[in-house]
Amino acid sequence: MSKGLASPLAMLAGLALAGLAFALPASADGAGVKIGVAAPFTGSSAPWGEQFKRGTEMAVKDFNAAGGAAGQQLSYEIGDDVADPKAGVSVANKFVADGVKWVIGHVNSGVSIPASDVYAENGIIQITPASTNPTFTDRGLWNTFRTTGRDDQQGAVAAAYLVKHFQGKRIAIVHDKTPFGEGLAQIVKKGINEKGITEVVFEGINIGEKDYSSLVTKLKEANVDVLYYGGVYTEAGLIIRQMRDQGLQAPLMGGDGLVTTDFGAIAGPGGAGTLMTYTPDPRENPEAKQIVERMRAAGFEPEAFTVKCYASVQILVQSANAIKSTDPEKIAEYMHSGHVFDTVIGKISYDERGDMLQANYVMYVWKPTASGGLDYAGNELTD
Structure with a gap:
């Protein structure tokens, strides 16, 4: 070394x-x-x-x-x-x-x-x-x-995964009202809608809040099977923790706004199984x-x-x-x-806009580590 x-x-x-x-x-x-x-x-x-x-x-x-x-x-x-x-x-x-x-x-x-x-x-x-x-x-x-x-790339990957693995399930989509979070959520929504799936919940939250119990209650009432979240790790971690506290075990999926091990510290053990799109590590x-x-x-x-x-x-x-x-x-x-x-x-290499020609996204899953935390490293999904 x-x-x-x-x-x-x-x-x-x-x-x-x-x-x-x-x-x-x-x-x-x-x-x-x-x-x-x-x-x-x-x-x-x-x-x-x-x-x-x-x-x-x-x-x-x-x-x-x-x-x-x-x-x-x-x-x-x-x-x-x-x-x-x-x-x-x-x-x-x-x-x-x-x-x-x-x-x-x-x-x-x-x-x-x-x-x-x-x-x-x-x-x-x-x-x-x-x-x-x-x-x-x-x-x-x-x-x-x-x-x-780009979000239209990772959003397409997320939508395809939801269509393949949650067909016939109840999908909720939540975002943080930012250009990143809402934009990504809208792309995922469009992707599943085009395949004949209509989400049961679609709404925005306010970033910086600490109590998302009313959102969790709405998700429970909708009996959701999976939550797609457009936003970053801070709110995502809090939402997962409060979902688990209220007995809602549906997995959360997000974008590369979750890419930091600080996410696991906020979400706690209940964050295991969280899905995330990100470029190859x-x-x-x-x-x-x-x-x-x-x-x-x-x-x-x-x-x-x-x-x-x-x-x-x-x-x-x-x-x-x-x-x-x-x-x-x-x-x-x-x-x-x-x-x-x-x-x-x-x-x-770059196109005329300044976007990489080689960009691609894959799906990861957060898993427990030996030290008791969560990590996505080495947990890229192939299916």
Whole structure:
């Protein structure tokens, strides 16, 4: 197990990083490239902010050791958007004032979408490892890219699973009224409706609440067999816990908003059996082996979006080295050209919108661990 950065050049060469294995000369004027890391670093979604920081931080250190981007060294600053759209716009404006040119973020689609307008108007390129609402890239902005998939992709997988495994059962759909949660729920609803299944409950909840007993009562009265939830792990965990407290044993299915082991801490043992759509686990990719081992050696589990953040920086650096420029608009043109990037999450190329051509989703199930918690790692379903 590698425990440090003793041989970053060898590691990067092994990843075929488009010239990153060769140190580039430092820029004459000493200029550098400032990266903005935009995510919630406080509040209930703070674990995702930590993932964003860890992944970007390691990438910056590794690529600086290998010569930087087009001869310039990288630095980063974090912006705490507290998972709120208005705060996200404030973060975006601060990045503009601070001279940020590349952004890794945001997490929530409802934050990424308005923030991306600020970035587009100010010459900043944005790659989100987490925002999945189709609107983010469908608007045709020059600067928006993802290292994750779209809700119309994961929603289709969820709907197909429900149709296959819960045919003739009573399906409820609940969402958190956000662009991510409601958008995903609407896609799942459309998918099952097109196959002749009508949900018995469809409604939204208010995020941040702690008592969902009235919702659980409604689900019990509808005698639901499965609950699809469009939202994130905080509310999902509370809903499951309160379902079990009231004797409702129906499983919950959700999207990649559940991808953190903090979900299990909130849901408790009753969260076992929860279903979740997510891309193939980045930790399982052979190209990420050394990075995953180094993070684990440092006491941090690189789950969810950590490795995707590393890949996001990787793509920007590969682009800059290929075109010998760190200019965001030139990098965006190169990324839109169809070039295939070799990254720690696999080969990536982009369509004209900034969506990955290789994105796909699979179904996971949360299972108990030996330590008494829950985890989805290694629990990808094949049927």
